[in-house]
Amino acid sequence: MSTLPINNTSGDTNKPVVVGIDGSSEAQAALHEAVVLAQALGRRLEAVTVWQYSTSMYDAYHPEPGASPKIRALETAHAAASKEFGAHWPAWFSIRAEVGNPGETLVEASGNASHLVVGSRGRGGLTSAFLGSVSLHCASHARCPVVVVVGSAARLPLDLPAQKKENPT
Template sequence: METHSSVSPPIVCGVDGSDESKRALHEAATLARALETRLEVVMAWQHSTSMYDAYFPAPEQSPKVVAYTTLQELVTAEFGQTVPDWVHLRAQAGHAGTVLVEAARDAAMLVIGSRGLSGLASPFLGSVSLYCATQAPCPVLVVRPDSGDAHRR
């Protein structure tokens, strides 16, 4: 049975369901195991400001429930049905960069993907990863997309 110290600072990982965030979660889990510390997996969401989205969803479809369900699915995909007790999930309303920087206030490291679900392809960092890299109070690991080259050798 794996046990992780609750005294050492955690690894915080921001996820959004994108392939890059899944890779970031894998890297964060690897680091947390190696450092024998907690892993806090965080997903942020913002309430829509569009007049077309001005409705009141059923409680089971609220943004928080959807975010937490996505968190559970990502963590289950990484760890299997039995998620270790050193893994903690947090779904929180707010701008992703702000939520992640706040979550990383006492962290050993913040791990994030380089691009989220925006659908824009670019060799540059996304706005959230750039914000976190410049504002986080701890080291930030930005996980880049897999080029596939390393797997072909």
């Protein structure tokens, strides 16, 4: 995979593209699109994974040795990054784990982002009013432009060759 140099002269170059990661195929597609966007804009990319404390009594009495919700969330994000980049991640990419509500946490992260990229499982219409939707919450409340990747989007190659226009003669 090639990388573009990070040198953007328009606006605040300190604001990264932020992408939400949760281990779903939709989040994996969102990560891919966020990589494309960050490279096109010459921005850093920050993957945010959100975890919550367990409310299960089973977990309180029989915790998994050496594992915590934060560690599991970071492992999920690392797996997604490895799937996208392979063994060697670019220097302009980072991961962080935050505790909280996913929608609210990503909206908070959008306050210091150039763009927010999230995946959507495609539960539209009335269903989203009853089930709730992280992508809908982000699109409604984010403090930066939001890209919603619907479903498991078809992956485009990162190195798009220049297309030749054929002469119709």
